[in-house]
Amino acid sequence: MLALHMLSDFSKFLEKFGLRDKEIKVYLACLLHKQGLFAHEIAEETKLNRSTIDVIIQRLIDQQWLSRVKIGQRYKYVSQEPRTIHQRHHNMLETMEKFLPFVENLSLDTIQTDLRFYEGAKGIEELYGDLYSRMKLDTDLENGLAHIASETTITDIFPGYTDFVAKRIKLKIPVRILAPATPGEIWLTDHAVLRETKIFSKVKYNFDVNFDIYGDSVYICSLVRPVAGICIHNKQIAQAFRKIFLIIWDLLPATL
Numbered sequence: 001m002l003a004l005h006m007l008s009d010f011s012k013f014l015e016k017f018g019l020r021d022k023e024i025k026v027y028l029a030c031l032l033h034k035q036g037l038f039a040h041e042i043a044e045e046t047k048l049n050r051s052t053i054d055v056i057i058q059r060l061i062d063q064q065w066l067s068r069v070k071i072g073q074r075y076k077y078v079s080q081e082p083r084t085i086h087q088r089h090h091n092m093l094e095t096m097e098k099f100l101p102f103v104e105n106l107s108l109d110t111i112q113t114d115l116r117f118y119e120g121a122k123g124i125e126e127l128y129g130d131l132y133s134r135m136k137l138d139t140d141l142e143n144g145l146a147h148i149a150s151e152t153t154i155t156d157i158f159p160g161y162t163d164f165v166a167k168r169i170k171l172k173i174p175v176r177i178l179a180p181a182t183p184g185e186i187w188l189t190d191h192a193v194l195r196e197t198k199i200f201s202k203v204k205y206n207f208d209v210n211f212d213i214y215g216d217s218v219y220i221c222s223l224v225r226p227v228a229g230i231c232i233h234n235k236q237i238a239q240a241f242r243k244i245f246l247i248i249w250d251l252l253p254a255t256l
Contacts, residue, residue, distance in 0.1 A: 017089075019065070022048060026056045027065050027079055036069060036076035064088070100137055114233035124158045124221055127229040131212060131219055132164060135173055138215050144174035144194075146245045148211040151180050151202050152223040169193055178248060180205065189254075198252040213241045 007028070014024045029045040030037055037045065043053045057077055060066040065085070068075040118127045135145070145168065154161050168175065174194040180202030189196045212219040216238045221229040232238070 022046070022052065023056055023060055023065075026053065027060060030066060030077055030079035031082075034078075036078035038071075038074055038076055042077065097137060112234065113237075114231075116231040116233075118229035118231070120227055121157050124154075124223075124227060124229050125160055127219055127221065127231055128158065128161065128164050130231055131214060131217070132167055134215055134217060135168065135171055139171055139173060140215055141172060141174070143215075143242070144176065146211075146213040146242055147175055147177045148245065149177055149179040150208045150210050150223055151206055152208045154210060154221070154223060157223050157227055165193075176245075176249060178245070178252070198249060198254065200248075200252060211241070211245075213238060213245060 011024050011028065014027070019027065025046040025048065026042055029042050033041075033045075039053055039057060040050065042048075042057070043050045046053070048056070057066060057068075061068060061077075065080055066077050067080065068077050070076075116127075116130070118124060172194065174196070177195060177197045179197055179199050181199040208222065208224040210219075210221040210223060212221075216233055216235040218232045218234075218238050218241045219229065220232075221227075
C-alpha cells in the first residue's frame with residue numbers, strides 16, 4: 001500500500017519536469033521492467049493506443065528519459081535510472097548557477113533595480129533562500145554580511161535560520177551584527193563562527209525589523225504580524241545602507 005502511495009507521489013513529482021500524463025505512464029512502465037519493454041508491451045501495460053505509444057516513446061528518447069536496445073529486428077525501450085536523471089539535472093543547475101551573475105545583470109533598462117516582496121513565515125524563508133543563493137554565487141569575504149538584529153527572535157518565525165547561519169559559516173563569509181541588549185546581557189563576538197558583534201540598548205531603541213546587507217542587496221524583514229519582507233537588489237542603495245551601518249558600527253564600543 002505504501003509503495004503504491006509513493007509511486008503516485010512520484011508520478012505527480014514527474015509533472016514538475018514537464019512530463020505529460022501519458023509520458024509518465026510510459027516512463028513508469030519501463031522503469032518497473034528493468035530489462036525493458038517492446039512497444040506493444042508498453043501499450044499493453046499502459047492501455048494506450050499503439051500509434052500514440054510510438055510518438056510518446058520518441059519524445060521520451062529525445063528528452064533522455066528512455067533509451068532503446070536492439071533485440072534482433074526489434075527494439076526494447078529501457079528507462080533511464082532516476083539517479084542518472086537526478087545527476088543530469090544537478091549538472092544542469094550547476095551550469096545555470098555559473099551563468100546567473102551574468103544573466104541577472106542583463107537589462108535594457110537604465111535603472112538596475114529589482115524589488116521583491118515576501119509575506120508570512122514562508123516568505124521569510126524564501127527571502128533568506130535568496131540571500132544564501134547570492135552569497136553562494138558571489139562570495140564577498142572582504143565586506144561579508146552586515147546584520148541589524150531586532151528584539152524579536154527570528155527563529156520563532158523562521159526556524160531554518162540556524163541552517164542559514166551554518167551555510168554562511170561553511171562559505172566562510174563573516175558577519176557583523178548590531179544587536180539589541182539590555183545591561184547585563186552578553187552578545188558574544190565569536191571568531192570561530194566568523195561573527196563580530198556590537199550592541200545597543202533595546203530599551204532605548206526598540207524595533208521588530210531585521211536588516212541584512214550583502215553585496216548589491218538589502219533585505220528587510222518585519223518579524224511581527226503581519227510578517228513580511230522586502231528585498232532590494234540595487235548597488236547604490238546597498239552601498240548607502242552599508243555606509244549607514246558602518247557609521248553606527250564605528251560609533252558603538254566593541255564587545256567581548
